[in-house]
Amino acid sequence: MSQPAVLAQPGPTAELCRWISTVQLGDIPPELLTRAKYLILDGIACALVGAHLPWSEKAAAALLDLEYSGPGAAATLFGWDRKVTPLTAALLNGTFIQGFELDDWHRDAPLHSNSILLPALLAAAEHMGTPPPPDHYKGDGRAAPRHFSGADLLLAYVVGCEVGPRVGLGLRGADVLSHGWHSGAVFGPSAAAAAVSKLLGLSAEAVEDALGIACTQAGGLMSAQFESEVKRMQHGFAARNGLLGATLARGGYVGIKKVYERKYGGFLTMFSSGNGKEPQYKPEEVCKDLGKKWQIEGVLVKPYAAMAGTHCTVDCLAALRAAHPERTRQFDNIKSIRIEMSEAAFHHGGWKPERPLTATGAQMCNAYVGATYLVDEQVTPAQFRTDKLDRDQVWQLVDATTCEENKSYASTGLGKTSQRVTISFKDGSPSISHEELAPKGVLPPLTNQEILYKWRLVTQSVIEDKKRDSIEHAILKLQECTDISVLGTLMAGMTKNPIA
Missing domain, CATH: 1.10.4100.10 (2-methylcitrate dehydratase PrpD)
Incomplete structure (x- = not known):
C-alpha cells in the first residue's frame, strides 16, 4: 500500500x-x-x-x-x-x-x-x-x-x-x-x-x-x-x-x-x-x-546541581555573600529574603515548599536552593542527600524567603533569566540587594575547558x-x-x- x-x-x-x-x-x-x-x-x-x-x-x-x-x-x-x-x-x-x-x-x-x-x-x-x-x-x-x-x-x-x-x-x-x-x-x-x-x-x-x-x-x-x-x-x-x-x-x-x-x-x-x-x-x-x-x-x-531557574538566585546570593560576608552569615538576624524573577521562572521554581521536602522538590525550588547556598556556600549533589534535607538552619531561611514575579523581566531574551535578591534584617539595618541579568553558564556560557573541568570533578x-x-x-x-x-x-x- x-x-x-x-x-x-x-x-x-x-x-x-x-x-x-x-x-x-x-x-x-x-x-x-x-x-x-x-x-x-x-x-x-x-x-x-x-x-x-x-x-x-x-x-x-x-x-x-x-x-x-x-x-x-x-x-x-x-x-x-x-x-x-x-x-x-x-x-x-x-x-x-x-x-x-x-x-x-x-x-x-x-x-x-x-x-x-x-x-x-x-x-x-x-x-x-x-x-x-x-x-x-x-x-x-x-x-x-x-x-x-x-x-x-x-x-x-x-x-x-x-x-x-x-x-x-x-x-x-x-x-x-x-x-x-x-x-x-x-x-x-x-x-x-x-x-x-x-x-x-x-x-x-x-x-x-x-x-x-x-x-x-x-x-x-x-x-x-x-x-x-x-x-x-x-x-x-x-x-x-x-x-x-x-x-x-x-x-x-x-x-x-x-x-x-x-x-x-x-x-x-x-x-x-x-x-x-x-x-x-x-x-x-x-x-x-x-x-x-x-x-x-x-x-x-549547568555549574550547579539544581534546576536552571535557581542558578541566578545562587549567583545573586554569592554576590551578596562576597560583599557582605558577616551580615549574610548572621542567620538569626535575617528577617526576609525576597527573590524576584520572570514569569516562567516563578511558575517553575517560585513555589513555597513544605517541610519535609524530597531531593527532587529541593532541587526545583528557588527558596530551598537559595537557603542551602547561604548555609553551605555550594550547590553540589552532597547538598541533597537525604540527611541534609531537613536541617533546621536551612528551613529557617526557607521560611523567611518569598518569591514573586517581576513583570519587568521579559519572557524572552535575557529577561527570562534575570533575578533580583533582597535581604532585610531584624535589627533595622539597611537591606541589601543584588540583581543579575543571567546566571553563570548563561552569561557567559561555560567554556569547553570549564566543561572538561566539570566532567573530571563530578566523575x-x-x-x-x-x-x-x-x-x-x-x-x-x-x-x-x-x-x-x-x-x-x-x-x-x-x-x-x-x-x-
Whole structure:
C-alpha cells in the first residue's frame, strides 16, 4: 500500500524533514562540532553520576523485573553490568542523565538534550551493530550487523540539538512551562526521532513518519517537580518514544503527516491550546534560519546541581555573600529574603515548599536552593542527600524567603533569566540587594575547558581514573572512531552512588 505524497506539500514539517535527511557533517561549522563533543562529555558525566542514585536504582529494579535479557538484548545500561533491550535502555539511561539536575538545558526552548539524544542514539547504534540470534524475526533488517562511526553519531546528535529547540520555539519556548507542561518531555520526542532517523539514514518521507509517531507520544506534567520521582524519568520517556518513532518509520509504519502545522489535533495546535497568546503558536519558528542559525549554540551546561531557574538566585546570593560576608552569615538576624524573577521562572521554581521536602522538590525550588547556598556556600549533589534535607538552619531561611514575579523581566531574551535578591534584617539595618541579568553558564556560557573541568570533578567519585580518561579520549576524538559500540563498552560497569 503506497503512502500518500503529503511531503510534496509546502510547510514546516516538510522543510524540516528534507533538511534532516540531507544535512551533512560538512554543513556544520567546525567549532560547533567541537562544542558538541564537550556537550556529549557532559551528558556522559551526568549519566554516570545518576546511574546509582536511589531513585535511579528503584526505576531500574522495577523495569529490569520486566526486562528481557536473553539473546538480542544488546543495549548498554550506563553505569551497570547489564545489557537490555533498546527501548528500556533509552528510558533508563535518559532517567540517569536527568537524575540529579546536573545536565544541560536550552536557553530559549527549555529541554535537556543529552538525556534525550544520547540514550536513543547509543541504544539504536548498539542494537543495529549486534548480530541477531538465529531464530530472530528478519523484519527489522538486521540480517547483518551495521556499525556507525563517531562522525555518524556526531552528525545525528547535532541534528537532534537543532530539532528539539526549534519545535519548542514553535510553542513559544518556556511558555509551556508557565502552563504546567514539562517542556522537555513535550519537545523531546521530536529531537530523539530526528536524531535516530538521521543515524539510520531514513528518507525525508520516513523522517516525517518518525516525527509524527514521536509527537503523538509527547507529554509530561510539570507537577512532577514537587514530590515525585517521575520527573527524573520524563526525558527518558522522550528518548524512548523518539527511538520508537524512528524504528517504526524505518519499518514502513505510517505516522501523522504535517504534524507541526495540522489545525485539528496537530502538535503545535494542541500543546499551545488555551495559552491566550496571539498568535497561539509560531510554526515558522520550526524552520527559521535552518542551517544558518544553529540552536546548539543555545545548549548550556549547568555549574550547579539544581534546576536552571535557581542558578541566578545562587549567583545573586554569592554576590551578596562576597560583599557582605558577616551580615549574610548572621542567620538569626535575617528577617526576609525576597527573590524576584520572570514569569516562567516563578511558575517553575517560585513555589513555597513544605517541610519535609524530597531531593527532587529541593532541587526545583528557588527558596530551598537559595537557603542551602547561604548555609553551605555550594550547590553540589552532597547538598541533597537525604540527611541534609531537613536541617533546621536551612528551613529557617526557607521560611523567611518569598518569591514573586517581576513583570519587568521579559519572557524572552535575557529577561527570562534575570533575578533580583533582597535581604532585610531584624535589627533595622539597611537591606541589601543584588540583581543579575543571567546566571553563570548563561552569561557567559561555560567554556569547553570549564566543561572538561566539570566532567573530571563530578566523575572522580563515581568511576576510576583510568575509565574516566578512556571515555574522555574517546569522546574528544570522536571523529576518529570507526565503531561507536566502543562507547557502550566504556559506559558499562557499576558506578558508585555520589550521595551515599
